Amino acid sequence: FNKSKKRENYLYNLIRTSAIIGEVLVTEKYGSIFLKTFPGSKHEESVRSMMLTSLFMEGEYEKCIEVALRLLPKLSSPSKQHDICLHVLGGSYYYTGKYDVARPYLDDHVEMYEKSAFRMAALYFQGSNLSRLQYWTAAAELLDKFLSNFPDPRQNVYLPFALYDRANCHFAE
Secondary structure, three states, X not given: OOOOOOHHHHHHHHHHHXXXXXXXXXXXXXXXXXXXXXXXXXXXXXXXXXXXXXHHHOOOHHHHHHHHXXXXXXXXXXXXXXXXXXXXXXHHHHHOOOHHHHHHHHHHHHHHOOOOOOHHHHHHHHHHHHHHOOOHHHHHHHHHHHHHHOXXXXXXXXXXXXXXXXXXXXXXX
């Protein structure tokens, strides 16, 4: 419906629906069209967030880094969009094995966003990242804190990984 007066809402809902069902390529394609066609839209921030989080959840980490690096300097801090962008950037560098590059983004996220929906993941990534860099004592402290703050295996998907990383710290020390 290219000529519809409600084109902006139709396109937004297409993006929202594709993000919900995990159609990353559709979300990315139509999100880009939306951002070009409707700059300054009330949905712009939401579209950017959906594009970034859907890429991250799908494991498109290199693409996430590319998008987040372009987006981060344009965002006000603190903001929901900045929270998502820092998390995705730190997590993407972590998952691509660029631990030294991930560290400042993870540290910034943990420091700035205590109430973030991504708090648990960011705290795990921060501790695990230090263990990958072989900063055993610092990693052990962060992992111990993480494990004490999130001990319930029904709510903490990172628990087995954190225990493994903590065991590596014990072994290394």
